[in-house]
Amino acid sequence: MYESSTQSPNDSERTAFRKAEKKYKLYYETDTKKCSSKRQKQPKPIDLSDVLDFKQVLDGQIPSGIFKLQSDFDFPVYCIETHPGFYFIPAALSIEEQCHWIRESLTSFPQPPNRTNHHAIYGHIHDLFIAAQKTKVLTQVDALDLDPASLQNSDIGTKWHFSGENTTVQKEDSAIPASALLRKLRWSTLGLQFDWSKRNYNVCIPHNKIPESLCQLAKRMAAPAMPTGEDFHPEAAIVNYFAAGDMLGGHLDDMEADWSKPIVSISLGCKAIFLLGGKSRDDLPVAMFLRSGDMVLMAGQARECFHGVPRIFTDKENAEITPLALHFSNQEDLGFLDYIRCSRININIRQVF
Ligand SMILES: O=C(O)CCC(=O)C(=O)O
Numbered sequence: 536m537y538e539s540s541t542q543s544p545n546d547s548e549r550t551a552f553r554k555a556e557k558k559y560k561l562y563y564e565t566d567t568k569k570c571s572s573k574r575q576k577q578p579k580p581i582d583l584s585d586v587l588d589f590k591q592v593l594d595g596q597i598p599s600g601i602f603k604l605q606s607d608f609d610f611p612v613y614c615i616e617t618h619p620g621f622y623f624i625p626a627a628l629s630i631e632e633q634c635h636w637i638r639e640s641l642t643s644f645p646q647p648p649n650r651t652n653h654h655a656i657y658g659h660i661h662d663l664f665i666a667a668q669k670t671k672v673l674t675q676v677d678a679l680d681l682d683p684a685s686l687q688n689s690d691i692g693t694k695w696h697f698s699g700e701n702t703t704v705q706k707e708d709s710a711i712p713a714s715a716l717l718r719k720l721r722w723s724t725l726g727l728q729f730d731w732s733k734r735n736y737n738v739c740i741p742h743n744k745i746p747e748s749l750c751q752l753a754k755r756m757a758a759p760a761m762p763t764g765e766d767f768h769p770e771a772a773i774v775n776y777f778a779a780g781d782m783l784g785g786h787l788d789d790m791e792a793d794w795s796k797p798i799v800s801i802s803l804g805c806k807a808i809f810l811l812g813g814k815s816r817d818d819l820p821v822a823m824f825l826r827s828g829d830m831v832l833m834a835g836q837a838r839e840c841f842h843g844v845p846r847i848f849t850d851k852e853n854a855e856i857t858p859l860a861l862h863f864s865n866q867e868d869l870g871f872l873d874y875i876r877c878s879r880i881n882i883n884i885r886q887v888f
């Protein structure tokens with residue numbers, strides 16, 4: 536999962552998957568004449584004509600190679616002839632549900648004992664989103680000077696805690712604005728924790744079960760991809776946070792025991808391009824849009840396919856988050872609005888054993 540290619544850089548540049556990543560990745564104009572002001576970088580235009588659009592499919596424009604699954608499932612489900620085991624459920628979540636999962640992804644999912652990408656550096660960080668709203672800074676402190684209750688629970692030696700914006704600190708680099716940490720939040724893990732250094736699930740890391748409501752959603756939505764008569768048991772989830780320019784490189788999710796069980800994947804926030812390749816990086820991937828509220832299932836043969844997210848769109852025209860923005864327009868939701876208007880969140884839920 537997520538490992539870099541074992542090929543040499545030159546070889547990897549040549550694969551069909553890498554070429555597609557480069558085609559869709561965000562590059563900025565270097566020609567200053569094309570930039571409206573020197574400080575405002577302009578994205579290079581890209582050709583989106585080959586990108587499969589399931590919103591159009593839902594509206595009845597079904598391109599060749601795509602078919603609707605015949606089932607009594609509550610939502611229309613689409614499949615790709617060349618990729619058995621891949622299921623696309625457009626607009627699976629209502630706006631209210633999308634807002635709910637965005638809130639959860641920012642406030643409760645990154646809470647300890649769940650780990651995030653910040654854990655290896657700062658130990659557990661509590662209430663990051665709230666701290667960012669209150670313009671707090673994370674400061675490194677002499678543990679002996681502090682009331683233990685105010686410390687972030689760090690199990691890696693150094694003690695960090697949030698304090699007010701104007702706190703005096705000894706070293707500049709030991710005070711990090713919570714807002715910067717929120718922007719750099721890249722992933723959090725729910726349920727069984729994934730050990731990225733060993734590339735496996737480590738059942739010994741303290742963890743909570745996946746929240747019941749997320750479990751129920753995943754079980755319900757996994758149905759079209761489930762082997763007949765079997766139940767989906769969500770045991771782990773990875774929440775990916777994308778800012779403009781972030782991408783998720785081509786990878787396989789191969790650390791789960793039973794590949795007949797789907798990965799249930801939810802898209803929230805800004806629109807993205809998803810690349811679904813084949814079993815080799817040399818196979819030409821299918822590019823498709825993922826919008827807020829879309830869900831994808833990958834099971835069986837599709838579990839063996841390279842996939843990734845080379846691009847998210849944060850510009851007004853392409854991000855397609857107006858309905859979300861309207862729902863987050865109350866004063867108390869402005870923090871969520873501010874975050875999601877230039878970000879994407881993906882929650883993917885897995886059965887590990
Ligand atoms: O962000 C996405 O839609 C895909 C995420 C993914 O492939 C993963 O986390 O393994």
Ligand SMILES: [Fe+2]
Binds near residue numbers: 786787788842
């Ligand atoms: Fe993946």
